Amino acid sequence: MRAPLLSLLLALGAGQADARVRLGEPLPPHPWPSAGREVVVIYTHDCGDLGELWGAVMESGLPVRAVNVQGVSTPAPAGLTPWRGADAEQFARQLKVGTYPAVLLVREGRILNAWEGTFQGTGLTRGE
Template identity: 70%
Template sequence: MTLRRAPLLTLLLTLGATPAEARVRLGELLPAHPWTASGREIVVVYSHDCGDLGALWQAILHSGLTVRAVNAEDVPAEAPQGVNVWRGAEATAFARKLRVGTYPAVLLVQGDRILNAWEGTFTGKLE
């Protein structure tokens, strides 16, 4: 299956269809972060032990939204070219204040408010 431009709704429905238990609270504001909110955007919180996130990154980048990457747990992990990654102790503190239970976590955010959240393993199938 060749992924082209994944509509945001398809991405969110696919992520939401997997068995994951997000502890991130919907409607809450994001903890302090180093970027300026740009309307609706996606925040990906991940760590070095997430495995291959290629399919997840591809689907997220094709959503057409601004993507923020937070590399938590103080071990550098790659992100796609062109995505600025926030790393270090402050990034880890951000993830913990969100109460992320499982990496990767994908947040749909608007104006720093969490609209939707997903945590867990992505199979790469957008159906």
């Protein structure tokens, strides 16, 4: 049986980080208390079916933060309350997210790894 974090990294394609988000950068201001390690999912209404992505993220065993941007309310899995509005938009802009969904693995408030694109169950592919 794999460790939950390892499963998440494998599902997202640990060696395929291809994001514009800068690794090592601190997260911009946000409304949640920071955890030692956490996952931040930034998504929009036009990301398509994120069921498999949410499943992989929720199975990681890490705290999950949902950031719903672009003004159209889109649900997150049960138990998660998405952050929405102008401040959530600013958060994504400050991170320089280029493609949604974006998944950030964060350790002690700093971005450890990032993926942007379309989740297909085996990893993220760069969005076009």
